[in-house]
Amino acid sequence: MSDKIEVREIKPSRPRPAAKTKMGDQPVHPNNTIYVRAMKGVFQRLRRYGGWFLMALFMLTPWIPYQGRQAILLDIEAQQFNFFSVTLFPQDLILLAFVFMIAAFALFFFTTFLGRVWCGYTCPQTVWTFIYIWFEEKIEGARNKRVKLDRTAWNFEKLWRKTFKHFCWLAVALVTGITMVAYFVPAPDVVFGLVTGELSFAATFSVIFFMLATYANAGWMRTIVCTHMCPYARFQSAMFDKDTFIVGYDVDRGEARGPRKRKEDYKAVGLGDCVDCNLCVEVCPSGIDIRNGLQYECINCGACIDACDQTMDKMGYEKGLISYTTEHRLAGGTTELVRPKLIGYGLALVVMMIAFVVTANLRVNFEVDVLRDRNQMFRETNEGWIENTYTLVLVNKTQQATQFHLSVEGLPPHEWSGPQQIEVAAGDVADVPISLAVDPYELTSPMTRIEFVVTTDSSDDARRVDSRFFSRR
Ligand code: SF4
Ligand code: SF4
Incomplete structure (x- = not known):
């Protein structure tokens, strides 16, 4: 099991913001201008x-x-x-x-x-x-x-x-x-x-x-x-954790850093592979020196890897002084991938x-909602029948115009006022006002449970929506 990387304070080898670069004394701190050097790689x-x-x-x-x-x-x-x-x-x-x-x-x-x-x-x-x-x-x-x-x-x-x-x-x-x-x-x-x-x-x-x-x-x-x-x-x-791939500098291989001649036996004078060319700092968009260790400003962009590999190539050294690596690998261990x-x-x-995927597959092609008239529970027609008014909201979720068929179940013989068939454009929503009228002698209670049934030409789906029919009985 991997451990978390412990927090430790890194003391920069170069004081910031006034770090010296080959260009002189221009600041490299992120709060100031960072002159990012273009790098190939x-x-x-x-x-x-x-x-x-x-x-x-x-x-x-x-x-x-x-x-x-x-x-x-x-x-x-x-x-x-x-x-x-x-x-x-x-x-x-x-x-x-x-x-x-x-x-x-x-x-x-x-x-x-x-x-x-x-x-x-x-x-x-x-x-x-x-x-x-x-x-x-x-x-x-x-x-x-x-x-x-x-x-x-x-x-x-x-x-x-x-x-x-x-x-x-x-x-x-x-x-x-x-x-x-x-x-x-x-x-x-x-x-x-x-x-x-x-x-x-x-x-x-x-x-x-x-x-x-x-x-x-x-x-x-x-x-x-x-x-x-x-x-x-x-x-x-x-x-x-310690097996997460980060951009890391191999301290054991790189230190002690310092300039040297290409053909010189640098190891004999106690130098490591880092020639202190400062390229890794100059290409860094965050203006940090990765040789100071993992820092939260590092965005893992790999620019310093390309820069350092270029220097290693020129010097005839093995690439990878800075590389995508893990804390475990840098400490001489192996990386646990799984x-x-x-x-x-x-x-x-x-x-x-x-x-x-399951929710997307269960998604229906159309939606139906039934809204009752909020102002009036029911009204009496000139013929003495009881009338309830509704608005059926039809949502066509397909990309084609769809023909909807409307009916109601659970109600004694009734009169339907309003369209029973309507075409709704692709991706459109239609409000369909309808009224249902029933002879009061056919009703057995003040409230009858009914069900609106909506079908379409284009699918076998039928949507049933509960509602109520009110009367004075
Ligand atoms: S990976 Fe990118 S951000 Fe991180 S130190 Fe290297 S150049 Fe800077
Ligand atoms: S680019 Fe490589 S060799 Fe040059 S300073 Fe950075 S770590 Fe050292």
Whole structure:
């Protein structure tokens, strides 16, 4: 059984925020500017391609059409959530609850197994930040140039580069804001409404809100969001154990760190494999030094692994001084992949997925509700018959128009006023007012239990809904 990683205070080898880097004395503390150095490598490729893919998926999804409408549209006003051929109504919110529970247990499972891979590779905050850094890199240049540019007094070069960078950031933020709202309001309406000024106040406000939030989070705050605002960063350590994969530095192999000549017998002078090139710090988006041990700011992005592997390659040393590893492995033991906590989260995840599938399969194609007239229990007609009034609410949950047939059981011979057959459009709700009138001599008590029976042309399903017929007897 795995133990929890004990909490210990790490004394940084370099004082922060004024840690020295090869660039001089620019701060690397997350509260200050972090000049992230671009790095090539396996994990950075995975992040870059994965990030672009996720962003494209997010931006293009609202534009996917399906049977003449938007494939995914969460129409709050109409209380309908459309997912391709499935339309969910407020009555189906249990399915949405299962989706959230599945997502939560999947997060627990993968965090226990692979650490903060969600943070490093798929979290929107990370993905957008990396895309913003990509623009920064393309417009202002590599890390060294950016530091130099920031230190230079304002001139034309600095002005146009900074202006263009912020213009690109704002453009990405605007597209993000529009896309967010396009999940709730049809995408063409959002774009057209913004251009013509006809978009509703709520939708316009939402676009501006998401735009500014994206610009501030990915452009300015970056890892401050991860370290100070994200609750997941705080409680994820509760899921970690000594067999969780983390990004770790092999202290025994790396220390004592220090510069040396490539061909030098460094071991003879008491040095380890770390050449103290500082690359692992310069590429870190969180501005930390992983050689100080596991820190809560680390998002498991693997940039320092790629950086260090590059240095190891150049020096002709074996790769993996920094690697995805576990506390047990770093301590010289072996990693236990299958362990009770992981099995527990895995089982909970499977149970939730089964519950979701079963609930989805039990979901009916239509719903019926019966509302009695609240103002009047009954009334007497000119012929002296007793009349009760109802509203039948028919919810067509399918993607096709459906013909409904209505009848009532449990009532003596009666007169039915109102439609007994009605077509309801795909995903629509119809209110059908009806009245039932009965000769009072046919009634044996002041209250008769009745049952409305609703059938459709398209399925064998029959829905029976209890109600009451009141009279004065
Ligand atoms: S320490 Fe390494 S893995 Fe952690 S955030 Fe920094 S670069 Fe990424
Ligand atoms: S990148 Fe590797 S060699 Fe360079 S300082 Fe970091 S741990 Fe040491």
